[in-house]
Amino acid sequence: MSLAEFALIERIRARSKGRDDIVLGIGDDAALLQPLAGHWLAVTADTLNSGVHFPAETRPADIGWKTLAVNLSDLAAMGATPAWGTLALSLPSAEAEWIDAFADGFFALADAHDWRLIGGDTTRGPLSLSVTAFGQVPHGQALRRDGAQAGDDVWVSGTLGDAAGALQLWKRGELDVTRITPDPTIEFLRQRLLRPTPRIALGLALRGSASAAVDVSDGLLADLGHIAESSDVAVRVDVTQIPLSVPLRRALGDDGALRCALHGGDDYELCFTAPRSLRTTLGSLSRGVSPPLTLIGAVSTGTGVHCEGYSGPRGYEHFS
Amino acid sequence: MSLAEFALIERIRARSKGRDDIVLGIGDDAALLQPLAGHWLAVTADTLNSGVHFPAETRPADIGWKTLAVNLSDLAAMGATPAWGTLALSLPSAEAEWIDAFADGFFALADAHDWRLIGGDTTRGPLSLSVTAFGQVPHGQALRRDGAQAGDDVWVSGTLGDAAGALQLWKRGELDVTRITPDPTIEFLRQRLLRPTPRIALGLALRGSASAAVDVSDGLLADLGHIAESSDVAVRVDVTQIPLSVPLRRALGDDGALRCALHGGDDYELCFTAPRSLRTTLGSLSRGVSPPLTLIGAVSTGTGVHCEGYSGPRGYEHFS
Numbered sequence: 001m002s003l004a005e006f007a008l009i010e011r012i013r014a015r016s017k018g019r020d021d022i023v024l025g026i027g028d029d030a031a032l033l034q035p036l037a038g039h040w041l042a043v044t045a046d047t048l049n050s051g052v053h054f055p056a057e058t059r060p061a062d063i064g065w066k067t068l069a070v071n072l073s074d075l076a077a078m079g080a081t082p083a084w085g086t087l088a089l090s091l092p093s094a095e096a097e098w099i100d101a102f103a104d105g106f107f108a109l110a111d112a113h114d115w116r117l118i119g120g121d122t123t124r125g126p127l128s129l130s131v132t133a134f135g136q137v138p139h140g141q142a143l144r145r146d147g148a149q150a151g152d153d154v155w156v157s158g159t160l161g162d163a164a165g166a167l168q169l170w171k172r173g174e175l176d177v178t179r180i181t182p183d184p185t186i187e188f189l190r191q192r193l194l195r196p197t198p199r200i201a202l203g204l205a206l207r208g209s210a211s212a213a214v215d216v217s218d219g220l221l222a223d224l225g226h227i228a229e230s231s232d233v234a235v236r237v238d239v240t241q242i243p244l245s246v247p248l249r250r251a252l253g254d255d256g257a258l259r260c261a262l263h264g265g266d267d268y269e270l271c272f273t274a275p276r277s278l279r280t281t282l283g284s285l286s287r288g289v290s291p292p293l294t295l296i297g298a299v300s301t302g303t304g305v306h307c308e309g310y311s312g313p314r315g316y317e318h319f320s
Numbered sequence: 321m322s323l324a325e326f327a328l329i330e331r332i333r334a335r336s337k338g339r340d341d342i343v344l345g346i347g348d349d350a351a352l353l354q355p356l357a358g359h360w361l362a363v364t365a366d367t368l369n370s371g372v373h374f375p376a377e378t379r380p381a382d383i384g385w386k387t388l389a390v391n392l393s394d395l396a397a398m399g400a401t402p403a404w405g406t407l408a409l410s411l412p413s414a415e416a417e418w419i420d421a422f423a424d425g426f427f428a429l430a431d432a433h434d435w436r437l438i439g440g441d442t443t444r445g446p447l448s449l450s451v452t453a454f455g456q457v458p459h460g461q462a463l464r465r466d467g468a469q470a471g472d473d474v475w476v477s478g479t480l481g482d483a484a485g486a487l488q489l490w491k492r493g494e495l496d497v498t499r500i501t502p503d504p505t506i507e508f509l510r511q512r513l514l515r516p517t518p519r520i521a522l523g524l525a526l527r528g529s530a531s532a533a534v535d536v537s538d539g540l541l542a543d544l545g546h547i548a549e550s551s552d553v554a555v556r557v558d559v560t561q562i563p564l565s566v567p568l569r570r571a572l573g574d575d576g577a578l579r580c581a582l583h584g585g586d587d588y589e590l591c592f593t594a595p596r597s598l599r600t601t602l603g604s605l606s607r608g609v610s611p612p613l614t615l616i617g618a619v620s621t622g623t624g625v626h627c628e629g630y631s632g633p634r635g636y637e638h639f640s
Contacts, residue, residue, distance in 0.1 A: 023360055023462075024462070024464065027550070028465050028466075028550070029394040029395075029397040029465070029535060030362040030364035030394050030398045031364070032361070032362055032363075032398070032462055033360060033362075034360055034361075035361055037357065040343055040352045040353060041353040041355055041361075042350040042351070042352055043352075043353060043406065043438060043454075044349060044351070044439060045407075045408055045452065047408045047410065047443045047450075049410065049443050052445070074349040075350060077349040078349050078350045078352070080350065084363070086363065086452045088408065088450035088452075090369065090448060118363060119363055119452070121450065123367045123369050123372060123373075123448070125369050125372070126446055128410060128443075128445060130367075132365065132406045132408075132439075134363075135350070137352070142343075145347075145349070146348075230347070230348070
């Protein structure tokens with residue numbers, strides 16, 4: 001069954017729920033929203049293209065989830081509460097089945113965070129998905145990249161490198177992105193690639209505590225480089241402390257796992273800096289809202305990201 | 321000269337100006353904005369794809385202008401003041417010259433309306449441009465589609481059909497979108513296609529006066545259909561009153577011009593309804609902020625859009 005653009009929009013609109021602060025939703029020239037008093041609006045935009053940001057054969061429900069996840073992750077990294085957003089969808093053909101499956105993944109994550117789709121556009125073209133997501137954060141409490149101070153600790157949530165590891169296995173033909181596998185090692189990595197969890201609750205818990213934060217989307221060293229540059233500080237990473245999952249080490253060995261963790265993107269964990277004085281309280285802050293936090297380094301005066309105890313390929317040296 | 325994604329973003333970022341209500345602009349995980357108290361946020365999203373929404377050979381400065389114009393036009397139709405927005409840019413290759421020319425057109429219009437680019441994404445792919453634009457409108461003063469009342473007048477700004485006429489001439493090989501022509505008839509139509517003017521000032525002037533409004537993007541009858549459906553009314557259009565430009569009539573004849581005006585999109589004039597009691601004051605309201613307004617019809621009880629005095633092709637009858 002093929003759908004005209006209008007029917008396609010209707011099909012997506014039918015899945016969009018209301019919210020008290022939505023004065024007017026999809027269907028007019030623009031949506032009307034009532035922002036919270038005393039808050040800043042946080043706005044981020046990310047595009048995923050088929051074959052570039054995900055394997056072309058990825059199932060539509062997984063594409064839907066990930067399209068929104070990468071955007072909510074940016075809101076998490078700002079300490080913002082997700083609110084609303086738009087979706088620009090370019091599709092080679094308008095298939096009802098594809099749209100419904102895409103919406104299953106997209107709205108499963110949207111609904112979990114009370115995030116509402118309030119506008120967008122569908123066009124005919126190669127598969128491409130652009131979301132602009134809005135969140136809200138109380139005045140002065142946003143987690144920016146430019147607040148890291150010499151003496152701060154460097155923390156990361158969860159484990160790193162899993163998504164990049166899954167992509168390696170996929171490239172080798174050892175992982176099928178289109179179906180569940182009974183091998184728990186492979187399945188763990190597959191889920192980490194296809195269904196990343198934006199660390200929204202952790203971002204909220206870190207308001208007023210973290211001095212700087214980013215989400216790990218480009219790779220740990222690259223993303224820490226953004227903090228170092230924006231904050232005008234040096235960051236030292238103790239690579240022996242980088243949290244690696246058992247499945248990743250099992251699949252790629254210790255060296256391969258570490259390489260994925262340092263350079264692979266797409267994990268969407270939060271990496272942040274915080275004063276040393278908060279070292280003991282961060283555990284209780286994050287309990288129940290986040291996977292374990294790991295202390296992986298320290299901030300000092302200077303510039304750049306420095307990896308101690310790592311003799312990786314020379315290509316990485318521009319980070320040190 | 322080819323640019324990496326980062327350099328490309330930098331090149332665009334360098335053109336983005338600040339504004340007092342931008343707490344944090346491009347460069348963090350999200351931008352931070354301070355919305356106006358007592359206002360709603362108006363949000364719209366539109367995508368333009370090369371070869372679908374504009375001829376593939378269109379010059380980058382014209383693409384830049386139009387990409388933003390179609391979005392600002394939606395804000396105009398809501399009576400919203402333009403504020404900020406994001407741009408998702410998909411490009412086959414990153415050429416510095418192309419980007420600079422695109423930015424020339426895009427920011428010429430942005431700067432004219434104090435609209436600021438505060439985020440976005442660039443990816444490699446077929447040329448596609450998605451903007452999400454935000455505006456602000458005082459509580460209760462937005463121009464919606466659902467407020468038309470039986471007895472209201474129907475008005476339109478400027479002239480209609482010019483963009484569709486230009487497209488017809490282009491399809492016949494009689495108009496070159498890539499260069500200025502000394503023929504004033506052709507050049508007028510070419511400008512109307514490539515450089516539409518969002519009627520922002522008119523939208524602001526109509527706050528509190530218009531009962532419903534849309535921008536003419538899909539074609540007059542289709543867009544009036546949106547008002548009729550949303551407001552649950554009938555709209556009668558007197559086709560002898562439709563404002564047609566001299567160049568359009570000269571290029572396509574009276575019948576061809578009228579057909580473009582009724583069914584052609586892309587003019588981005590405002591079409592609105594207003595109480596009859598405002599008939600004399602609308603002229604002074606709009607003076608200096610808009611091309612002339614023309615009274616083209618009336619709202620009554622019932623459904624649908626009805627064209628009197630028009631015996632066009634049967635294909636149009638689903639509107640009546």
